[in-house]
Amino acid sequence: MLKFKLATPERLVLEAEIDSVSIPTQMGQITVLPNHLPLVANLEPGELIIRRNGREEYLAVSGGVAQVNPGSQVMILADSAERAEEIDVARAEAARERAAVLQLEAKDDRKFADTAAQLAKHLARLRVARRRHPPHHTPGPVPED
């Protein structure tokens, strides 16, 4: 079992015992199992996958830092963390489009990097949100006959 803590500046999002967690880091996605080596890694915007009781939970995180301590403790300090259920797909899509437009308008390298990071964040949110609504399935009224 992993002792897992996920905190954002505003709140403690999750504190639980889990089986494993996949973390999007700057060096690629890593999966942490119990007895992992002590590690500190920078986060990338992406999806955080928590596995417990045979189920997978998806969260969208933007930047931050992840820390693995001895004794199977994992702590994640994220700038933001949202569960799939909390993300409104339509609004996330609109935000992504706005970010894409802003990136095209970016004048210097710094602006471009900022907007690229924003875009990556929105893409990650969308990806997580779509986990709940798979694209091949259209939610709607069920035919009666």
Place this chain on the structure above:
Amino acid sequence: MATSKEIRRRIKSVRSTRQITKAMQLVSAVKMRSAQRTALASRTYAKLSWALLQQLAQVTPEHLHPLLTNRTKVAKEAVVVITANRGLAGSFNAALIEHVAAYLRGRVAAGVACDIILLGKRGRALVTRYGFSVVAEYERLDSYTDMAQTLPIARQAIKDFLEKRYDQVTLAYTEFYNTLKQEPLTVTLLPTKVSALKAAMERTVGALGTGQEPEHIFEPTPQLVLDALLPRCIEMQVYQATLESSASEHSARMVAMKNATDAANDLISDLTLSYNQLRQAGITRELTEISAGRLALEK
């Protein structure tokens, strides 16, 4: 001696004042609770990020990071002052402004040019009453629930510091201890001193570990992790300061309004007593006059 009509009018006016102070007391109590809750909710992050920073400071030489480096000569300093937008909160604003003014006088005497950055309208007294120069004023929101709300302040401070516009950035706010105790405080925000940050965190979060942790692998490198973490710690400190200030403000206002309500109650009972005495005296006088008149007629 006031006439009974005057006393009645005064009772009425004190009553309506009491109604207002009572309402403000209740509103502040609710706001205080929510401000305290937000302040508590963000402490986990503050605590964890501090512990990590301390670990990093041990593996990376402090002088390598520009945000950690002390400037040899401090010529220009920015002071971020967090006050309330409104008054009627006891000595909340006055105490902080006094404290900041004393601090600024000390800095000016030491040959440092100080610029003030305001958050909250009440801080304007620093210009009008003490004549210090204000370079920027941020709009103070009614409640803070998201770090994005204070991000511009922290980002601008970091930018100005790195561009050498300022050699030091100081944060002045009111620290919240409990409902009855709040204290004005100045802390150095930039350059970040790990020891000072520890003190700041311990004031709000309580005792922390020694940071004697086993060796970690840092990905990509300790330097890059520090680059990512340090600005976040600074942003967090500004956010935490606004939360502390909000909690202090609402507590101070609640206590002030409670005192006002109590004082109004005392005043009303005093006035009612003298009103009744006056009424009694009037009745007695009239009775004597009537019986005197009757005696005069019987003769």
